[in-house]
Amino acid sequence: MTAVRRRAIFMDRDGTVLDEVGYVNHVDRVRMLPNSPAAVRRANEAGFQVVVVTNQAGVARGYFPESLVTDVNDLLRALLAEQGARVDGIYYCPHHPTVGPDPYRKECDCRKPRPGMLLRAAEEMGIDLSTSYVVGDTVKDVEAGHNVGATSVLLRTGYGRGELELHSAGWKRHPHHIADDLLAAVDWIVAREQGASS
Numbered sequence: 001m002t003a004v005r006r007r008a009i010f011m012d013r014d015g016t017v018l019d020e021v022g023y024v025n026h027v028d029r030v031r032m033l034p035n036s037p038a039a040v041r042r043a044n045e046a047g048f049q050v051v052v053v054t055n056q057a058g059v060a061r062g063y064f065p066e067s068l069v070t071d072v073n074d075l076l077r078a079l080l081a082e083q084g085a086r087v088d089g090i091y092y093c094p095h096h097p098t099v100g101p102d103p104y105r106k107e108c109d110c111r112k113p114r115p116g117m118l119l120r121a122a123e124e125m126g127i128d129l130s131t132s133y134v135v136g137d138t139v140k141d142v143e144a145g146h147n148v149g150a151t152s153v154l155l156r157t158g159y160g161r162g163e164l165e166l167h168s169a170g171w172k173r174h175p176h177h178i179a180d181d182l183l184a185a186v187d188w189i190v191a192r193e194q195g196a197s198s
Contacts, residue, residue: 005128008088009043009189010118010150012136013054015158016182018076020137023058025068030075033157035183037083042183044086046190048133049125051089052076053117055140060100069094089125091117112136113143118150135185139163142175153177153185 014020017040019031043050056069073090080087093110110116122129134145137158145152154160154175164178179185 005122005126006049007047007193008049008051008121008125008127008132009186010051010053010121010132010134010145011040011182012112012138012141012158013052013073013076013090013092015137015160016135016141016155017052020158023061023063024072025058025064027068027071027075030072030079032076032079033181035181037080037085039181039183039186040080040085040087041083042186042190046186046193048189049088049127050086051091051121051125051127052087053112053121053134053144054090054092055112056092056094057096057099057111059094060096060104062100066094089121091121093117112140113147115144115147118144118148122148133185133189135179135182136160137163139167139171142171143173145175146173151176151189153179153188155179155181155185157181 011017017036019033021029040050058064059066069092077087095104095106095108097107129148129150132150134150135153137155137160142152142154152175
C-alpha cells in the first residue's frame with residue numbers, strides 16, 4: 001500500500017518569514033515579519049507541512065559560522081511556537097559556487113534556484129511537490145518552485161518589490177501569484193485549494 005504524500009508550503013526565511021536585514025550574523029538581528037506567525041499558523045491549520053528553505057552563503061563567505069544558522073533557525077521555531085505556529089522542517093544551503101574555503105565553496109545542488117533542498121525535504125518528509133507551493137521574495141524562489149513542478153508565489157516583502165519593479169521584464173519564468181506578504185500568500189493558497197476541492 002502506497003503512503004499518501006503530503007502537501008507543503010515551502011517558505012524562504014529572510015525577507016519572507018523574517019525581516020530582510022542583510023546577512024543575519026547574530027541572533028539579535030532576527031526580526032519576525034508582523035504577519036508571519038499568523039501565516040504559518042494558518043498553513044498548519046489547513047493541513048500543509050511548513051518547510052523553510054534558505055540559502056545561507058554567509059557561511060561560505062566567512063560572515064558567520066554554520067552553527068549560527070542553526071541558532072537562528074532554532075530561534076525562528078521558538079518565536080513561532082510562542083504564537084501557536086509550527087515549522088515542520090528547515091533546510092539550508094551554506095555553499096557558494098565561487099567564494100569561501102572547502103567544503104563550502106562548491107557547485108552544489110541545494111543552492112536555490114536549484115532544487116536540492118526541496119527534493120531532499122520531499123524525500124525525507126513524504127511531500128508531493130506537484131501539489132505543493134514555494135513562497136519567497138526573490139526570483140530564485142520562483143525558479144526553485146518551477147524546477148520541482150510546484151506552484152510559486154512571489155512576495156513584495158524583502159527583496160520582492162525591487163525584483164518586481166526592476167527585473168521582472170527579464171525573467172524567463174514568472175510566479176503563479178504575487179502577494180503583499182506571507183499571510184496574503186497563504187490566504188491565496190488556502191482559497192485556491194478550497195476552490196479546487198469544491
